[in-house]
Amino acid sequence: MGATGLSLIAFLIGHVSGNLLIFAGEHAFNAYGHALISNPMIYVAEAGLLLLFVSHFVTGIVLTKENRDARPIGYQRNDRAGGASRKSLASTTMILSGLVLLAFVPLHVNAFKFGAFYESAAEPGVRDLRRLVIETFSAPAYTAGYVIVLAIIGFHLWHGFGSAFESLGVGYSKALKRFGQALALIITVAFISIPLVIYLSEGAL
Amino acid sequence: MNEISVKLRVWRQASADAEGKLQDYKVENVVPDMSFLEMLDVLNEGLARRGEDVIAFDSDCREGICGCCSLTINGVPHGRGTGKTTCQLYMRDFADGETITVEPFRAKAFPVVKDLVVDRSAFDGIMAAGGYVSVNTGAAPDGNQIAIGKDIADKAFDAAACIGCGACVAACKNAAAFLFVGAKVTQLALLPQGHPERERRVIRMVDTMEEAGFGNCTNEAECEAVCPKEISTAHITKLNREYARALLKLS
Ligand code: HEM
Numbered sequence: 001m002g003a004t005g006l007s008l009i010a011f012l013i014g015h016v017s018g019n020l021l022i023f024a025g026e027h028a029f030n031a032y033g034h035a036l037i038s039n040p041m042i043y044v045a046e047a048g049l050l051l052l053f054v055s056h057f058v059t060g061i062v063l064t065k066e067n068r069d070a071r072p073i074g075y076q077r078n079d080r081a082g083g084a085s086r087k088s089l090a091s092t093t094m095i096l097s098g099l100v101l102l103a104f105v106p107l108h109v110n111a112f113k114f115g116a117f118y119e120s121a122a123e124p125g126v127r128d129l130r131r132l133v134i135e136t137f138s139a140p141a142y143t144a145g146y147v148i149v150l151a152i153i154g155f156h157l158w159h160g161f162g163s164a165f166e167s168l169g170v171g172y173s174k175a176l177k178r179f180g181q182a183l184a185l186i187i188t189v190a191f192i193s194i195p196l197v198i199y200l201s202e203g204a205l
Numbered sequence: 206m207n208e209i210s211v212k213l214r215v216w217r218q219a220s221a222d223a224e225g226k227l228q229d230y231k232v233e234n235v236v237p238d239m240s241f242l243e244m245l246d247v248l249n250e251g252l253a254r255r256g257e258d259v260i261a262f263d264s265d266c267r268e269g270i271c272g273c274c275s276l277t278i279n280g281v282p283h284g285r286g287t288g289k290t291t292c293q294l295y296m297r298d299f300a301d302g303e304t305i306t307v308e309p310f311r312a313k314a315f316p317v318v319k320d321l322v323v324d325r326s327a328f329d330g331i332m333a334a335g336g337y338v339s340v341n342t343g344a345a346p347d348g349n350q351i352a353i354g355k356d357i358a359d360k361a362f363d364a365a366a367c368i369g370c371g372a373c374v375a376a377c378k379n380a381a382a383f384l385f386v387g388a389k390v391t392q393l394a395l396l397p398q399g400h401p402e403r404e405r406r407v408i409r410m411v412d413t414m415e416e417a418g419f420g421n422c423t424n425e426a427e428c429e430a431v432c433p434k435e436i437s438t439a440h441i442t443k444l445n446r447e448y449a450r451a452l453l454k455l456s
């Protein structure tokens with residue numbers, strides 16, 4: 001869980017950094033996209049990513065099932081212990097935030113990777129992915145949906161980042177936990193800025 | 206000192222297979238300096254006098270050492286507050302007229318025997334799987350024969366403070382036993398006497414823990430918050446590290 005989760009976070013950081021190039025103009029973004037898909041290594045990277053994602057959510061679902069089975073009869077009154085406890089809304093809803101991501105990712109890949117192929121007017125043979133992104137996020141419902149899902153990703157990482165270091169045997173520290181939460185916030189805000197800016201600027205990015 | 210009265214909602218279950226339910230009781234004349242268990246004794250004396258079935262609950266030392274007193278009080282194992290067992294919980298922590306819910310420790314691996322008594326022999330099974338050192342017990346060895354640094358001895362002692370009460374399991378939303386197993390594994394992994402069996406010990410103890418039906422740790426530290434000996438989740442991280450190390454070494 002920890003290893004796959006952290007690897008997925010590393011991917012997300014790369015993904016959002018690349019996406020932010022959309023603010024650097026048409027050429028920068030489309031050239032970046034072109035460089036990615038024209039590199040034959042892309043298939044290896046995609047297969048690796050798929051493997052990480054699948055093993056993460058399969059283990060997540062199996063472990064959650066085991067954890068529920070471990071207490072067949074629950075408490076009638078169930079309070080938080082307080083004190084040293086780090087239990088939070090984020091930590092108790094990992095399976096829910098995870099399942100939202102599981103539903104989201106195929107839709108997301110379908111919308112962009114397998115979405116409309118526009119050819120760049122300026123650079124023939126290059127896909128104008130930027131146009132597709134801008135068109136997509138001009139729809140208010142689409143933008144709103146993305147903002148919500150991206151916030152849920154942040155929520156998953158709010159607990160997930162620090163938790164992974166404990167699972168991997170590295171250790172817990174308040175500083176590391178805070179760092180993870182700051183990272184979750186930065187990743188989320190960076191991702192959300194894209195649909196939001198496009199929508200608010202009415203596509204005139 | 207002013208006596209108080211409390212309303213109890215106590216889990217009653219006639220036997221392991223019987224249906225259980227919460228039953229209401231009123232306890233009058235509670236002296237605030239009574240421990241929670243003494244208050245239950247008073248209630249039981251009243252029940253016995255009336256010829257009713259007394260509430261079954263575990264206790265032995267009544268001084269925070271044996272780990273018997275396995276009650277979940279108002280949703281928190283051993284009740285609210287840090288570093289204590291149920292026998293060290295006092296009625297002065299409750300308000301006059303307060304309603305207090307009392308339930309057994311809940312986990313598939315800790316089945317209810319009767320009322321508030323649960324069977325924690327799953328912990329014994331984990332200990333039997335590796336929580337020991339197989340030393341040649343000839344004559345008593347010289348206490349200082351194996352020198353152990355103070356820092357290591359202190360850390361091992363922190364882990365050895367675990368009394369095996371099971372509150373960690375009862376508090377965890379996954380009924381995981383990682384804090385218990387972490388404390389036991391850490392204690393022996395730190396000391397030279399534990400080194401010869403270090404790898405197979407952690408593997409066997411973790412396997413036995415899983416077979417017993419405990420859940421998995423999701424790093425939420427409810428266990429540390431309720432541990433009467435305030436054992437830190439650093440022992441869980443150490444357990445994860447020991448397990449990974451053992452897998453690497455044995456493969
Ligand atoms: C962008 C994708 C995702 C990232 C970056 C991510 C990241 C993480 C991280 C870092 C952890 C903590 C691991 C640990 O404590 O050892 C975690 C836990 C978890 N993830 Fe994900 N995750 C993602 C997608 C998913 C999906 C699709 C599911 C589907 C069910 C899921 C379910 C879970 C569950 C149930 C846990 C809790 C397990 C635990 O706390 O030990 N995650 N995730």
Ligand code: FES
Pocket residue numbers: 263264265266267268269270271272273274290291292293
């Ligand atoms: S009765 Fe021994 S610890 Fe409470």
